[in-house]
Amino acid sequence: QVQLVQSGAEVKKPGASVKVSCKASGYTFTSYDINWVRQATGQGLEWMGWMNPNSGNTGYAQKFQGRVTMTRNTSISTAYMELSSLRSEDTAVYYCARVGSGSYYDYWGQGTLVTVSS
Amino acid sequence: DIQMTQSPSTLSASVGDRVTITCRASQSISSWLAWYQQKPGKAPKLLIYKASSLESGVPSRFSGSGSGTEFTLTISSLQPDDFATYYCQQYNSFWTFGQGTKVEIK
Numbered sequence: 001q002v003q004l005v006q007s008g009a010e011v012k013k014p015g016a017s018v019k020v021s022c023k024a025s026g027y028t029f030t031s032y033d034i035n036w037v038r039q040a041t042g043q044g045l046e047w048m049g050w051m052n053p054n055s056g057n058t059g060y061a062q063k064f065q066g067r068v069t070m071t072r073n074t075s076i077s078t079a080y081m082e083l084s085s086l087r088s089e090d091t092a093v094y095y096c097a098r099v100g101s102g103s104y105y106d107y108w109g110q111g112t113l114v115t116v117s118s
Numbered sequence: 119d120i121q122m123t124q125s126p127s128t129l130s131a132s133v134g135d136r137v138t139i140t141c142r143a144s145q146s147i148s149s150w151l152a153w154y155q156q157k158p159g160k161a162p163k164l165l166i167y168k169a170s171s172l173e174s175g176v177p178s179r180f181s182g183s184g185s186g187t188e189f190t191l192t193i194s195s196l197q198p199d200d201f202a203t204y205y206c207q208q209y210n211s212f213w214t215f216g217q218g219t220k221v222e223i224k
Binding site for chain 1: 119150152154161162164167168173207209212213217218
């Protein structure tokens with residue numbers, strides 16, 4: 001069965017960077033794009049960007065341009081999202097999601113809480 | 119960027135009620151719209167894709183309709199497990215979510 005398993009919760013200081021991983025199993029990792037979405041406490045879902053695991057091509061929401069980097073390691077079927085210059089407003093749960101053949105999200109990771117606090 | 123606007127933000131209803139949530143796109147997205155259900159502390163779950171196609175395993179009391187800029191999610195008879203927050207998502211041009219509709223117990 002398809003699974004996306006994310007890394008554990010992180011606590012970071014303002015100005016630091018965080019790197020969240022998303023390990024895929026149950027399907028061919030390079031056949032489906034991975035997107036990243038975040039959700040601040042009590043707030044809605046915010047799209048951050050996409051990555052094609054086959055080519056490594058990426059696209060980022062304008063809000064995160066210059067601060068976010070999405071990468072992958074195909075040998076271990078894992079996608080990564082790194083966010084730099086963290087500020088308190090970046091405190092949120094970060095999700096990876098698989099983009100199905102129809103371009104909607106058919107599978108999600110369990111989420112990773114990133115807390116930014118001095 | 120395509121903006122998605124859901125209404126209402128909160129909806130109070132009772133078990134057995136028929137519930138309708140509306141989602142409007144700032145420009146035409148054809149039928150490239152999905153609906154997700156999210157419960158506290160959990161990842162969203164896909165309910166409907168391509169505006170009206172029911173995801174496998176999702177109860178038939180959920181249905182979606184619309185095209186262009188106006189879409190609806192209907193729950194024909196609200197069940198206890200349906201109290202949750204619902205999000206629409208356009209995938210015509212990148213991806214954008216509505217702000218969510220919380221369905222709570224009346």
